[in-house]
Amino acid sequence: MSTTASGPARRTTAELEALPLAPPAATGLSEVVRRRYLLSMLVRNTIKSRYQGTVLGWVWSYLQPAIRFCMFYFLFQVMIGRGAGMENFAIHLFSGMVIVHFFTETFNGGTQSLVQNRSLITKLPVPREMFPVARMLVAAWHTVPMLVILVVPCVWLGWRPDPVGMAAALLGFTLTAALGLALGLLFSVGNVFMRDIGKVAQTLTQFVTFSVPMMYPYTLVYERFGEPIASWYLLNPMAEAVLLIQRGFWTGTTSDPDATAAVHLPDHLFTRGLVMTAIAFVLLVVSQRIFARLEARVPERL
Template sequence: MSTDAERPVVVAGAPEEELPPLVPAAANSGLLEVFRQRYLLRLLVKSTVQSRYQGTFLGWFWSYLQPFIRFLMFYFVFQVLIGRGGNMENFAIHLVAGLVVVHFFTETFNGGTKSLVSNRGLIIKLPVPRELFPVATMLVSLYHSVPMVIIMVVASSILGWSPDPAGLLAALLGFAIIAVLGLSLALIFSVANVYFRDFGKVTQTLTQFTTFSVPMIYPFSMVEERFDKIPWVADVYLLNPVAEAVLLVQRGFWIGTNSDPEAAAAEHLPPDLWSRGVIMLVICLALLVLAQLWFSKLERRVPERL
């Protein structure tokens, strides 16, 4: 049985038997097939990274310079001018830990939403699983988050941080939540963006709120203090997976730079941080399954829509 993707394009006056199909259909599709074809994934990630810095004088050094300048701007505005950090110890690490997570999420979400439209030439010509493009976007975003992580590790070490297993596990859990959540949303919105380009604008609008909806330029304890008479607000706040991931990464790095880590964790982190993090990862994995089903349902008509 032929699918819409296999139906030939009909051109007036041309013999139908000489026309090629619109796109060759891949024998298998889905996220599992993407990782079976890891060589294609590696090629796509490598070419995307190289194209970003092609023709630039500083090349990959921009990966360090841009996040460092972004961090300086946030730090100057919110710490120096506004004094948002207050009496928090090592507010700079608190801030950069949030920046790393927010950057990883927004790059994955925004780039993943546009990934199918941006790669229309490859999708039409090659029989590859179309999930390849959102996955590659997530990996490219992770790759470009590495310089920010290095900056955070170096700055934390200067301020007295030393690796501890619980903290590193917390940070890994936070990054896992963002990777799964970002990929899930990229799958959902990338195929929707093929049908209606408005979804690309929707993602840009949504990600503008991310910076202010996570405990980055302010501590989580401030949310509890401002809404102490209605404590359920803090619980609703923590339903945001990105906020949970930020807190986990702060547990991994910022807490260890404090002179009294236990007191800082008790004051600025929720007591059930670990259980919430594990539950959030499970929810994000369930969302990834639903996103794959949604993508599989709509991706057959992607070539003709492009």
């Protein structure tokens, strides 16, 4: 059956699920880009389903992070005085939350993407990598409101975008996207064969919140455990991503950004970020190849 590019894009998920079984399609991330009209359809349907039946709809994507920011500000900075001696600790905390949210949504969503779309996988001749990629794009869409909520108080506190800071933030998001998608691909196909993999992914993402300098500064790790442990700590790519986005936003809200970066950020931040991003892309290639080797058995296991 031949269709135009506009045809499938207008179909609903229910209509696609009703189609007859389809033969396997070409695979690979490049094929996902070529079928971007179907990819955009999956992203739109996933976003719509999240807010289906709500009165405020997409407004919740802004309201929830705004409430979360206010709660963390009141709890950590007003109530218990966390971050004493650090300027604008709430910005330090929330900037880390933005990147951690993007990673956990990409990783967990990608892990569940094949199981949750089992009916589409057996009916549509599409590259199955499309489903983890779609979940990464959905995670990115939900991260944008959090960025808006982050930027507003930053500007109010005197932050202005600078080229180095924006490069740091972009590098942090690139590292997170590549790592999250690589793990999403790997765990999604593993979750088809063993559903415990999904629980493993959820458990791993719980550790991310406490293994990055978000609720505490990096200097605390260095002061408490010394240089050897701090060096091992920095091998965590998500810790690196959080430090990069803090360089992009939080340091610019302090009275002396250069001094803040010198005290609270480790040396060679960009060098490590570039190395870890390159490793994340290598992991993405390896994960895609493993995915391609196993995906032929996915329909029968679903």
